[in-house]
Each structure stands twice: as C-alpha cells, then as structure tokens.
Amino acid sequence: MRVLGIDPGIGRMGYGLVRSQGNRLRTEDYGCVETRPGPTGDRLVRIYEKMQELLQNLNPDVVAVEQLFFYRNVTTAFHVGQARGVVLLAARQAETAVAEYTPMQVKQAVTGYGSAEKGQVQRMVAMLLGLPAPPRPDDAADALAVAICHLHTAPTMALVRGRNGDDRFPAGENRRSES
Amino acid sequence: MRVLGIDPGIGRMGYGLVRSQGNRLRTEDYGCVETRPGPTGDRLVRIYEKMQELLQNLNPDVVAVEQLFFYRNVTTAFHVGQARGVVLLAARQAETAVAEYTPMQVKQAVTGYGSAEKGQVQRMVAMLLGLPAPPRPDDAADALAVAICHLHTAPTMALVRGRNGDDRFPAGENRRSES
Numbered sequence: 639m640r641v642l643g644i645d646p647g648i649g650r651m652g653y654g655l656v657r658s659q660g661n662r663l664r665t666e667d668y669g670c671v672e673t674r675p676g677p678t679g680d681r682l683v684r685i686y687e688k689m690q691e692l693l694q695n696l697n698p699d700v701v702a703v704e705q706l707f708f709y710r711n712v713t714t715a716f717h718v719g720q721a722r723g724v725v726l727l728a729a730r731q732a733e734t735a736v737a738e739y740t741p742m743q744v745k746q747a748v749t750g751y752g753s754a755e756k757g758q759v760q761r762m763v764a765m766l767l768g769l770p771a772p773p774r775p776d777d778a779a780d781a782l783a784v785a786i787c788h789l790h791t792a793p794t795m796a797l798v799r800g801r802n803g804d805d806r807f808p809a810g811e812n813r814r815s816e817s
Numbered sequence: 818m819r820v821l822g823i824d825p826g827i828g829r830m831g832y833g834l835v836r837s838q839g840n841r842l843r844t845e846d847y848g849c850v851e852t853r854p855g856p857t858g859d860r861l862v863r864i865y866e867k868m869q870e871l872l873q874n875l876n877p878d879v880v881a882v883e884q885l886f887f888y889r890n891v892t893t894a895f896h897v898g899q900a901r902g903v904v905l906l907a908a909r910q911a912e913t914a915v916a917e918y919t920p921m922q923v924k925q926a927v928t929g930y931g932s933a934e935k936g937q938v939q940r941m942v943a944m945l946l947g948l949p950a951p952p953r954p955d956d957a958a959d960a961l962a963v964a965i966c967h968l969h970t971a972p973t974m975a976l977v978r979g980r981n982g983d984d985r986f987p988a989g990e991n992r993r994s995e996s
C-alpha cells in the first residue's frame with residue numbers, strides 16, 4: 639500500500655509518500671513545493687501540475703489529506719480551500735482514492751494521543767519511518783503524518799470517505815441560453 | 818469585449834457571458850450548473866469540466882469573479898474556495914485573464930450604489946442586458962452582474978489584477994528525496 643500525504647496551501651504544499659512493507663513503514667519521497675508570489679491562477683497551476691507529477695511518478699493507491707474545519711480566519715480557509723480544490727481535482731482525475739483525516743485523528747494515529755504537540759508528532763514520524771531526524775520542512779512532516787495516519791487507520795477509510803459527500807445541495811443542471 | 822462572469826460554489830456555479838456591442842451590453846449564454854451530492858473530488862471535476870467547456874465555447878477575453886472576503890463561516894469559505902480554485906485553474910490554463918471584484922464594486926458598477934439590495938441589482942442586470950425579466954436562477958444573475966461590473970470598470974482592471982498577488986510567501990522549491 640502506497641499513500642501520498644498532502645498538506646495543501648497556496649504558498650506551500652507539503653507532500654510525502656509512505657509505503658507499508660510488512661509491518662514497517664518507509665518513505666520514498668517527501669518535500670514541499672513553494673509557489674512564487676503572483677496571481678492566484680499561476681500558483682494554482684503550479685500546485686496542480688506538481689500534483690499530477692507526484693501522482694504519476696509515485697503512483698500512490700491513496701491520497702491522504704488533512705481535513706481542517708477550524709481556521710484562524712475565513713481568509714486562510716479560503717486560500718487553503720483554493721489549493722485543496724486543485725489537489726482533489728488532480729487526484730480524482732488520476733482516479734486515485736482520497737481519504738481525509740482531522741488533525742486529531744492524525745495525532746492520535748501517529749502518537750497515540752489526540753492532543754499531541756507538533757514536536758512529538760514530528761519525532762514519531764521520524765521514528766516510524768526510520769529517519770535519522772524529523773523531516774523538514776514542517777509541511778513535509780505534516781504530509782507524512784497524514785499518510786501514516788491513513789496506513790494506521792485504513793480499515794475505517796470507507797467510513798471516512800462516506801463522510802466526504804455533501805448532501806446540502808440538490809442534483810441536476812439548470813441551464814439557459816440566449817443569443 | 819466578451820466577459821464570462823462566474824459565481825463559484827461547490828453545489829452551484831452560476832455563469833453568464835456578457836459582450837459589449839457599441840455602448841450596449843448583451844448576454845449570449847447564462848445559467849447555473851449544479852453538482853450532485855457526493856465526493857468533493859467528483860463535484861470539482863464537474864465544475865472544472867464545465868469551466869473548460871464554457872471557456873472553449875464562449876471564448877471570453879476575461880473571466881470575472883466575485884472576490885468575497887467575508888463569509889458566514891469558515892466552512893462556507895473553505896467550500897467556496899475549493900470551487901473557486903478549479904475555476905481559476907481552468908481560466909489560467911486557457912490563458913484567459915481573470916479579474917476579481919468585491920460585492921460592493923459589483924453593486925456600485927451595476928446600480929450606481931454600493932449597498933444596493935439583491936432585487937435592485939437583478940432588475941438592473943435585466944435592464945442593462947435588454948432581458949424581459951431578471952435572469953434566473955440567482956446564481957446566474959450574480960454571474961452576469963460581475964461580468965457587467967468588469968465591462969463598466971475595465972480601465973481599472975490592471976490595478977485590480979495587481980492586487981490578486983499574494984506576497985506573504987517566499988518563492989522557490991524546496992524538495993528532498995529518499996529511497
């Protein structure tokens with residue numbers, strides 16, 4: 639099982655590929671792509687193309703993303719939402735399943751404690767992956783943590799994916815044309 | 818000048834093409850695409866493909882989108898952000914310029930009054946476009962309004978686009994690999 643963890647953002651997107659090998663976990667690639675300040679469209683194209691490259695080169699079975707409900711403010715939520723939109727789009731187009739986990743689920747799965755501190759999570763990520771030190775930058779460590787979370791909790795994935803649906807809106811298309 | 822106005826959302830996306838003909842404005846196509854409840858990735862693919870279709874078929878010079886800074890809550894901001902991300906991505910990939918306007922700018926440009934009510938805006942949209950009645954659904958009317966806003970305020974577009982950049986994050990790519 640190969641899981642690509644993603645920590646989306648408009649300025650920085652962390653990523654990390656974790657694979658399970660027997661009962662050991664290993665990473666094959668992790669890092670962080672930063673986008674140049676400029677028009678949002680350009681930054682989104684960069685994120686989208688990086689996602690396409692990661693999906694093609696790393697060939698994950700699942701993309702795991704953190705599901706944040708609480709942001710410092712709506713502007714942050716809005717910016718992260720834009721980046722996350724193109725991440726989910728690229729995953730869906732590559733026909734790769736997406737699993738979403740809350741920060742508490744990630745902490746719980748990685749450290750056994752849902753309120754663990756960032757440093758603890760990072761040290762556990764290093765230990766579980768057999769790395770000599772916590773991975774840098776933080777965005778990459780966060781991406782690896784959500785990938786590990788998926789591998790530790792995969793049996794509940796169907797349940798988690800079922801919750802991604804949004805039933806608030808009706809279906810169908812309503813369209814008019816004039817010329 | 819042909820302007821495609823977009824009112825993005827994960828459940829409903831309004832759109833409307835407005836062209837200037839001498840000093841008159843006309844619409845060629847407007848409507849609203851609704852996405853089926855289900856995984857967010859599927860809904861984003863639908864929005865993305867609809868955007869590609871609109872860009873190809875309507876061949877706009879500019880895509881005009883509302884820029885909302887204040888949402889009822891972060892969850893709404895996050896969902897709208899995801900939809901908006903794929904809208905901006907599709908526009909950028911089609912090499913179509915994007916202009917963003919605040920709701921107050923739209924109201925001001927359409928009715929001459931920045932705090933106009935929704936009904937007033939919709940009646941003015943109908944009048945300016947020579948439609949017999951306010952366009953339905955509301956999402957389509959909102960999309961037409963932002964397109965009209967662009968046509969009424971295009972000279973300031975360069976200024977507006979310059980504000981789309983986000984200078985909070987550094988440039989460059991920071992990447993590590995392990996195997």
